[in-house]
Amino acid sequence: MIRMGVIGAGHLGKWHLQNIQNIPDAKLIGFYDADPTRSRLAASETGAASFSSIAQLLQEIDAVSIVVPTIFHYETALAAIRKGVHIFCEKPFMLTVEQADEVIQNAQMKNLIVQVGHIERFNPAFTALKSYSIRPLFIESHRLSPFNPRGTDVSVVLDLMIHDIDIALSLVDSPTRSIHASGASFLTKSIDIANAQIQFKNGCIAILTASRISDESARKMQIFQDKTLITVDFLNKFSEICWQADNFNTIPPDTTSAPITDASGNILKTIFRTKFTPEKSNALFDELTAFVSAIQNGTPPLVTGKDGRKALDIALKIEQKIQSTLRSFK
Structure with a gap:
């Protein structure tokens, strides 16, 4: 015990x-x-x-x-x-x-x-994908929240975006090559909205957006890889995979399909879609x-602590890029 x-x-x-x-x-x-x-x-x-x-x-x-x-x-x-x-x-x-x-x-x-x-590493929408091979070529995420004074002791990068930084780092087995970022302060003295582009040495790019001054909440990530699109909705706790049939040897249950046709109605490709709605968990x-x-x-x-350190390192570099840009406007 x-x-x-x-x-x-x-x-x-x-x-x-x-x-x-x-x-x-x-x-x-x-x-x-x-x-x-x-x-x-x-x-x-x-x-x-x-x-x-x-x-x-x-x-x-x-x-x-x-x-x-x-x-x-x-x-x-x-x-x-x-x-x-x-x-x-x-x-x-x-x-x-x-x-x-x-x-x-x-x-x-x-x-x-x-x-x-x-905590998003334990979100059922994300853990539902653990049996799938994920090799991202491109990642896009949006983490948006209405303003709440709680958590404003740090910037939106360290408060919200760092979740998606950690997820991206856990998926991409490659060091980073470059980071570009922009953002702004609005309701606090710190950064309230931010966008970052992280380029990895293996060619993958992650574009992350975070805001704590939005009208509505959203926590969604899309992961693009060869002939496959993976969507993870962290807020509503479901995930979805769209792929071309030749990517998989077997078709999972609860899968729908839709043809892609040309102007004459000829079927060019078939796109399969599987949605995962895991049981509720804490x-x-x-x-x-x-x-x-x-x-x-x-x-x-x-x-691990090293994982936390990696996410922190990228988050701080994003902050520095944004603060440098903001200073140039003053």
């Missing part, structure tokens, strides 16, 4: 508390939050024990969820490592790549698990359960 705690009891922290209580191989010991009012509210809503200090909590646990503002990730993670506590850290992993490197190195020296909370519960399993088995988690 893994004894777990949570540092940070805001909106997301309470969600962590509730989910940890339902993991069979975990025991929730309690949580710490610097705000006494928030602590009382979280204790009342979740029934979890509130600790008076981080040090006191770390003495009693094997693993911790770090769910504090990003500016505090680094010092909180190092405090946990010093006590020999495994780390689940919400994204973005750290504020700088240097901080990420130090946390990873210190954890490795103590044989501690570090998992980063890139992605946070799944990723926290995977964290517990990684600790028990001594195996790397699905999203």
Whole structure:
């Protein structure tokens, strides 16, 4: 049984508390939050024990969820490592790549698990595709959200786009060649809308758009590869594959087809379409359960500290490109 705690009891922290209580191989010991009012509210809503200090909590646990503002990730993670506590850290992993490197190195020296909370890796719309060979030539994503003051301690790149950066990096087995980006501030002092083009050395290109000032929500990615289009709707939790028949030896069930004809009505090609609507699942519960399993088995988690560091590195480069462009307009 893994004894777990949570540092940070805001909106997301309470969600962590509730989910940890339902993991069979975990025991929730309690949580710490610097705000006494928030602590009382979280204790009342979740029934979890509130600790008076981080040090006191770390003495009693094997693993911790770090769910504090990003500016505090680094010092909180190092405090946990010093006590020999495994780390689940919400994204973005750290504020700088240097901080990420130090946390990873210190954890490795103590044989501690570090998992980063890139929750879309556990979205059923994405996991439904794990049995398919995905070799992207082109990726396009849109992650849009109405404005919410929560999460504005960082830019939209580190808050929203970083999800799609992580997904793209997990799919494309190639280093990056170049990054181009543009964006703007609107309701905050930081970047509120951003577009980035990432070119990989193998020729794949990913075009990512993120906004936290949109009228409607959307979280969709399209992945183009040879004679195949894969659509992943992270918001509505379904995925879809469209392909030409000669791509597959067998046709999956629940597949529809449509002919592509010329002006005379002659069939040129047949396009097949399969939609996957997985059973509802709780992605946070799944990723926290995977964290517990990684600790028990001594195996790397699905999203390692190095994965979090890679996504952070690209996100920061995108931010730098946008900020450089914005300065040129002043």
